[in-house]
Amino acid sequence: MLKVSDLNVYYGESHILRNVDMTVHPxxxxxxxxxxxxxxTTLLKSIMGLLKPRSGSIELTGIPILGKSPDQRARMxxxxxxxxxxxxxxxxxxxxxxxxxxxxxxxxSKTQDIPDExxxxxxxxxxxxxxxxxxxxxxxxxxxxxxxxLMGRPRLLVLDEPTEGIQPSIILEIEAAVRRIVATTGVSxxxxxxxxxxxxxxxxxxxxxxxGIVASGSTRELSNxxxxxxLAV
Amino acid sequence: xxxxxxxxxxxxISIGSVLLLAALGLxxxxxxxxxxxxxxxxxxxxxxxxxxxxxxxxxxxxxxxxELYIFFALIAAFVVTALFGLVLERGVIRYLYGRPLExxxxxxxxxxxxxxxxxxxxWVLVIGIVLFCLLFFGALKLLSRRPxxxxxxxxxxxxMLPLSAAIALVTGIVVxxxxxxxxxxxxxxxxxxxxxxxxxxxxxxxxxxxxxxxxRIFIMVLTIACVVAIYLFLNRSTWGLRMRxxxxxxxxxxxxxxxxxxxxxxxxxxGSGLAGIAGCAVSLLGSVGPNxxxxxxxxxxxxxxxxxxxxxxxxxxxxxxxxTTTYLIGSGVLANLLAxxxxxxxxxxxxxxxxxxKVLVFALIIVFLQFRPAGLFPQKGRTVDA
Ligand SMILES: Nc1ncnc2c1ncn2[C@@H]1O[C@H](COP(=O)(O)OP(=O)(O)O)[C@@H](O)[C@H]1O
Ligand SMILES: [Mg+2]
Numbered sequence: 220m221l222k223v224s225d226l227n228v229y230y231g232e233s234h235i236l237r238n239v240d241m242t243v244h245p246x247x248x249x250x251x252x253x254x255x256x257x258x259x260t261t262l263l264k265s266i267m268g269l270l271k272p273r274s275g276s277i278e279l280t281g282i283p284i285l286g287k288s289p290d291q292r293a294r295m296x297x298x299x300x301x302x303x304x305x306x307x308x309x310x311x312x313x314x315x316x317x318x319x320x321x322x323x324x325x326x327x328s329k330t331q332d333i334p335d336e337x338x339x340x341x342x343x344x345x346x347x348x349x350x351x352x353x354x355x356x357x358x359x360x361x362x363x364x365x366x367x368x369l370m371g372r373p374r375l376l377v378l379d380e381p382t383e384g385i386q387p388s389i390i391l392e393i394e395a396a397v398r399r400i401v402a403t404t405g406v407s408x409x410x411x412x413x414x415x416x417x418x419x420x421x422x423x424x425x426x427x428x429x430x431g432i433v434a435s436g437s438t439r440e441l442s443n444x445x446x447x448x449x450l451a452v
Numbered sequence: 453x454x455x456x457x458x459x460x461x462x463x464x465i466s467i468g469s470v471l472l473l474a475a476l477g478l479x480x481x482x483x484x485x486x487x488x489x490x491x492x493x494x495x496x497x498x499x500x501x502x503x504x505x506x507x508x509x510x511x512x513x514x515x516x517x518x519e520l521y522i523f524f525a526l527i528a529a530f531v532v533t534a535l536f537g538l539v540l541e542r543g544v545i546r547y548l549y550g551r552p553l554e555x556x557x558x559x560x561x562x563x564x565x566x567x568x569x570x571x572x573x574x575w576v577l578v579i580g581i582v583l584f585c586l587l588f589f590g591a592l593k594l595l596s597r598r599p600x601x602x603x604x605x606x607x608x609x610x611x612m613l614p615l616s617a618a619i620a621l622v623t624g625i626v627v628x629x630x631x632x633x634x635x636x637x638x639x640x641x642x643x644x645x646x647x648x649x650x651x652x653x654x655x656x657x658x659x660x661x662x663x664x665x666x667x668r669i670f671i672m673v674l675t676i677a678c679v680v681a682i683y684l685f686l687n688r689s690t691w692g693l694r695m696r697x698x699x700x701x702x703x704x705x706x707x708x709x710x711x712x713x714x715x716x717x718x719x720x721x722x723g724s725g726l727a728g729i730a731g732c733a734v735s736l737l738g739s740v741g742p743n744x745x746x747x748x749x750x751x752x753x754x755x756x757x758x759x760x761x762x763x764x765x766x767x768x769x770x771x772x773x774x775x776t777t778t779y780l781i782g783s784g785v786l787a788n789l790l791a792x793x794x795x796x797x798x799x800x801x802x803x804x805x806x807x808x809x810k811v812l813v814f815a816l817i818i819v820f821l822q823f824r825p826a827g828l829f830p831q832k833g834r835t836v837d838a
Contacts, residue, residue, distance in 0.1 A: 267707055293709035305704040307697050318697055322709030
């Protein structure tokens with residue numbers, strides 16, 4: 220599904236990502252772990268097209284996407300839920316969701332209706348359709364951001380710390396929702412996460428340190444030692 | 453005295469509605485892209501000249517047609533300036549996003565070019581420009597079908613640019629030699645040109661002791677229509693939703709799949725088109741010259757800055773307040789009103805000319821901005837840094 224090879228990304232002159240290789244297989248859930256500031260968000264932004272790598276390649280289903288703009292990548296099937304959620308603040312929840320449909324490749328299927336699956340996953344949103352996105356609580360915004368990404372029926376869902384700064388009960392809800400999404404839609408997922416419980420839901424993990432991938436493997440074999448080294452808990 | 457005040461308020465509102473019409477496009481472009489378009493005034497001028505040309509065409513039709521020309525002129529002015537805005541955005545401004553100083557300089561340069569363009573435009577010039585565009589962009593278009601276009605692109609440009617320019621230049625000179633003055637005479641020249649309002653717009657509506665001219669009423673109605681149209685467009689249409697989204701969070705909008713480049717181009721085209729409509733309205737108020745645009749650019753900036761960026765309602769209030777204040781001070785109405793209080797009356801008499809009134813209003817705006825740097829309606833909360 221997604222293949223990142225030998226990626227190098229800089230902010231100005233500071234070298235952030237060093238020769239990163241990573242693969243997400245179709246229908247799999249891959250989790251990227253690492254302490255704060257190692258470059259996880261930088262990697263996801265490069266995948267989304269918000270940052271231009273200096274060298275390396277990124278392929279989506281075999282097609283190189285480095286030359287494409289973020290909106291083209293979204294329409295190719297990458298759904299992005301960024302760190303900090305980035306809900307459009309002065310648009311209503313409904314408008315935010317409608318904008319999620321911008322990523323649908325065929326313009327015919329765009330309607331003004333929000334499909335019921337979305338409300339099945341996140342019942343809170345149904346009662347809030349007319350509230351402004353910026354007025355929601357952090358947990359609600361996170362649910363909205365995930366729902367919005369799903370509106371574009373992505374083939375690859377990219378989630379950046381979806382549980383950061385959110386109260387534990389909502390974390391469980393979000394976790395369950397993501398698990399259901401994977402089970403029902405067969406979407407591939409690339410997840411950045413700090414909560415061990417959530418990390419263990421994934422099929423595969425990559426651990427990052429100082430901008431490079433330093434370990435990877437099946438999450439079933441994720442040993443306490445690895446967790447100690449790479450998770451900020 | 454009351455009728456004087458009433459007169460002042462009506463005239464102020466009508467001045468304000470001209471200001472608002474002129475500032476509307478600027479406010480939209482500034483709000484969405486953060487681009488300060490110094491050529492906005494010249495786009496207005498372009499709209500005014502378009503009106504002049506449409507008027508001349510309809511004059512030759514004669515009779516009833518002439519009475520209706522203003523509506524066709526509005527459409528033509530909108531289309532012409534919108535297209536020009538589109539070319540400007542695609543050709544220049546999109547390379548300068550995120551660099552406000554360069555944008556400022558570039559659009560200022562464009563404004564100078566436009567001023568000179570209307571002074572010297574003639575058939576020869578038009579033929580030359582059209583020929584150049586056909587040759588150059590036609591060649592690019594044809595060659596872009598070749599599979600190895602990306603590799604040879606720079607070569608093609610390096611060869612075709614001087615070649616097309618030379619052909620266009622030579623053709624221009626030859627045509628000029630053959631047909632002489634009929635093609636080399638400037639269309640407008642450096643003098644001002646006059647647009648005559650159709651009959652039904654002359655005269656005025658008597659209210660109390662003074663007359664509110666139909667032209668000014670027409671402009672007020674036009675302004676209201678434009679504001680309503682823009683409001684509906686932004687809040688009801690798909691592209692309006694995309695625009696609002698890009699205004700608030702550009703990079704996230706792109707990540708959602710919104711084609712931000714198209715949104716930028718469309719916004720700039722609409723903003724420019726509104727300038728064209730404003731230019732059409734302004735042409736009814738007085739004669740039009742190459743410098744017409746410059747008279748408006750400062751005022752429209754004041755409106756946008758005082759109103760606050762990204763808020764339609766701010767621009768509306770700011771335009772009306774600035775328009776009314778300028779008129780009340782400039783026409784001496786305020787000085788008359790305050791006649792009983794001698795020192796105040798003297799003070800306002802001193803400022804009771806159009807240019808001095810502007811000075812005072814400008815000073816007031818500077819003071820105002822010290823207290824509310826973000827304008828009348830600043831955007832609240834966390835949305836500001838988004
Ligand atoms: N806009 C930026 N400009 C310069 N450096 C940045 C910027 N954003 C992040 N960095 C740096 O890049 C590194 C990686 O950041 P990030 O990818 O956000 O880490 P993570 O998501 O793993 O916490 C950090 O050292 C951070 O200081
Ligand atoms: Mg991060």
